[in-house]
Amino acid sequence: MSGLLVFGRTGQVARELQHLAPVLALGRDAADLAQPGACAAAIHAHRPRAVINAAAYTAVDPAEDEADLATAINGAAPAEMALACAALNIPLVHISTDYVFPGTGHHLGAR
Numbered sequence: 001m002s003g004l005l006v007f008g009r010t011g012q013v014a015r016e017l018q019h020l021a022p023v024l025a026l027g028r029d030a031a032d033l034a035q036p037g038a039c040a041a042a043i044h045a046h047r048p049r050a051v052i053n054a055a056a057y058t059a060v061d062p063a064e065d066e067a068d069l070a071t072a073i074n075g076a077a078p079a080e081m082a083l084a085c086a087a088l089n090i091p092l093v094h095i096s097t098d099y100v101f102p103g104t105g106h107h108l109g110a111r
């Protein structure tokens with residue numbers, strides 16, 4: 001495989017990506033991000049040129065009751081993706097939300 005690997009096959013963002021470009025989109029059946037090691041195993045198995053993470057625990061209110069699960073999917077899994085992509089020297093694009101990064105902070109390029 002030599003293209004883009006997308007996590008979150010059934011989600012809104014990933015479905016749009018699948019309309020835009022030929023990608024390998026993986027769903028929960030192929031990589032359950034709540035399971036440690038699942039996304040890294042998928043990345044190493046497919047050896048893509050880049051990874052886009054469009055998977056997330058997006059139900060805001062239930063996330064407060066399932067904080068461990070939400071943290072595993074939204075925190076640990078992207079960290080695992082980052083390490084796997086770094087090991088293969090490929091880019092990772094992580095789609096976040098303005099609930100986390102509202103755009104009011106400063107970044108290195110800010111003046």
Ligand SMILES: NC(=O)c1ccc[n+]([C@@H]2O[C@H](COP(=O)([O-])OP(=O)(O)OC[C@H]3O[C@@H](n4cnc5c(N)ncnc54)[C@H](OP(=O)(O)O)[C@@H]3O)[C@@H](O)[C@H]2O)c1
Pocket residue numbers: 007008009010011012013014027028031032033034035054055056057058073095096097098
């Ligand atoms: N949609 C927007 O307009 C928008 C705007 C700004 C930012 N974002 C960000 O973009 C990302 C994706 O948003 P979305 O709207 O596409 O979300 P979504 O429609 O709720 O889709 C979430 C995706 O994550 C998958 N997922 C959840 N838990 C999983 C697990 N344990 N293992 C594997 N996959 C799992 C879901 O799979 P299942 O179908 O199996 O549950 C689904 O494919 C989020 O981080 C969101 O904050 C979205």
